[in-house]
Amino acid sequence: MYRYDEFDETLVRERVAEFRGQVARRLSGELSEEAFKPLRLMNGLYLQLHAYMLRVAIPYGTLSSRQMRRLAHIASVYDKGYGHFTTRQNIQYNWPALIDVPDILDELADVEMHAIQTSGNCIRNITSDPFAGAIAGEIDDPRVWSELIRQWSSLHPEFSFLPRKFKIAVTASAEDRAAIKVHDIGLRIRKGADGERGFEVMVGGGLGRTPYIAETIREFLPERHLLSYLEAVMRIYNRLGRRDNKYKARVKILVAEDAAEFRRMVEDEWARSDKDSLDAPLDEIRRIRRHFTPPKFDRLAAESEAFDAARAARPEFDRWVKTNVLPHRQRGYAIVLISLKPIGKPPGDISARQMDAVADLAERYSFDEIRATHEQNLCLPHVRKDDLFAVWRTLDAAELATPNIGLVSDIIACPGLDYCDLANARSIPIAERIAERFADPEEAADIGELKVKISGCINACGHHHVGHIGILGVDKKGEEFYQIMLGGSGGADASLGVITGRGFSSSEIVDAVERLIRIYKANRDDGERFLDAYRRLGPETFKEALYGDAAHH
Amino acid sequence: MKAITANRLYDGVVLYVGPNGGFVERFEQAALFDEAAANAELEVVLTRDTAIASAYVIEADASGPIGREALRESIRRYGPTIRKDLGKQSEAANERL
Amino acid sequence: MATLRITDEGSVVDSQPKGEEISLAQWREGARPEAGRFSLSIPNTEDIDGLAEIVARFDGVILEFPHFTDGRAYSQARTLRERLRFKGEVKARGAVLCDQALFMARAGFDALEIGDGDPAGFIRALAAYSVFYQPAADATAPARVLRGAKREAA
């Protein structure tokens, strides 16, 4: 993992001191709320329905045990004993008092964490593949570049007052686990024609009111030029992004209007830029890279007898292994996913006690590493197969062993109207009820991979456009209604879901989802996923199931 | 009828304007106004910039918030619907009040 | 208008304009400065790269922040300094608040119209950070350069 040196530490401490001063000026009345709001947002502090909400950055989703323990401590001391992991690999606290926030930030700084740029019209927390350094098939470690971008983008003097927020995601695998095509900039590390390493640069993806899949504006950018190229993209966006209408202000609008012209302007800007000064020196990239050398794995056999015996003896363990454990690139190791989607509970929520349990496990069994995924789960990236049973038992005791990764109950849901000031409808109760409907693990396993994603308003924090089944909460004359979208995907085969028709009331929506699943099961080919069946059969079959006459009997 | 609601500056807690112009934490203690009086009172409330982070008028009657924003305002009044142990609906909060 | 001038020796407030001012629109209508010192004010929608020959004739440039959340002039200032190598005064006008002063200084502004803002607050804000991650238009060395220097010294 990246560890702060004195420069990183100083910058974060200076940021805390600056914010402490800003809070004091607000409390004394020197700053009005109007003037203070953008300042607190730059530090991830929102005002929600019941209280403030503090969003803490987890850069590219990586956490140490010590950091996780501190997050637990903050939850207990300054909040109400829990936190919420988001679709951007961050954690949110729902009840902090404004007067405590500078102290919370100091506590975070003690463990090399911060809330810098977790909101506001600036470059937000960089997201990446949660399996970086653990999964087979990576061209490079995306964390090296994510950290480089994190530093470059932090308190950037030119790009802190952009037309709108700006999100960058990095991946180094063919399989996209970071949803890079729905980011303002998606970077895919690849090899060039002569074997040189570089980036495919995609720009203009995004969800929200008008969703777009990102366009590739450069097939291959040599890696040493990453920062100068990002500067060129950002400068064109800062100059030309719309500022008169916040719904048209994201870079996706600029790209969608004329992608070729956007590319031309970026290339032109880049051609004239002073790359020697803007690009990071090689020794700096090497310095960062040293923080991500692989842990000292043991030399193990590929198979583990203890593990196989435990699977045979304990069907619940076996079930969990099937859904929540993935192959590791290192022989004898595995990647463990910790589901934060227990049936009938708010997706992504975790108690302080559970955070401590995960920290203990990581320390003992996973080289002190934890990852947050954009699907609101956690991951222990490097667990010996020999230890899987012990890990599972501890997780199970902490109510963290729900065997549902990738299944119908592994639902992404935004906080919705239970917390969020912008919401039109609640998300969490819908997620809870769908999960309860499909609580039977046999049935869920039979349904197979199915990504249900729920947002409480058009801002799409729950990524509903890229759900196989996407659900959008709307407000119809003061009543909650839910629109269904089908066929979305946030993976390498990214696509946007298409709205099916009229919305469903809160009491109808779970039945509607069940009808979709029934029609899928009746029509699927052997081993065919919901998404693939939808793509093969087309929307009509599914609309008929939702709205056809038969549906009413 | 109308009520005036706010979030307290230092901790964000939901407030209402009470009968003698001060803030109260529970809707049961909130004052009800007719529209003109509510708008006039809001003007006064908004000048108390160091006490609150936001304030606005809601539709309400003696039973609670009504109208289009009734659900949102009732969630503010009680707490998250999926965590009855949190917010003003929780016993801990009621003891404190 | 009270102006904070940022110099290597520190920051000072004075209300003296540095010469007369004409706008880019006036220039385009044919106005040409007589002898003496002149500044050119440029709207934040202009592409600075296209104005190289014009700004070269001026002693100062004034860039605008219609609202403090409108950050276009940061890009203009950096382009002026880093690409056009403009050596005269670059002054920020409009919504110039102390919480953005350091960003402005780093983007290349060396004069801020602070209006009735508290100069002490601005001077404090300009000193709020001692570490910067990225190169910009000011003279400060970013952390990555300092790290390299430290390694070499060791």
Ligand code: SF4
């Ligand atoms: S999608 Fe809407 S309701 Fe959900 S968290 Fe985002 S802004 Fe709030």
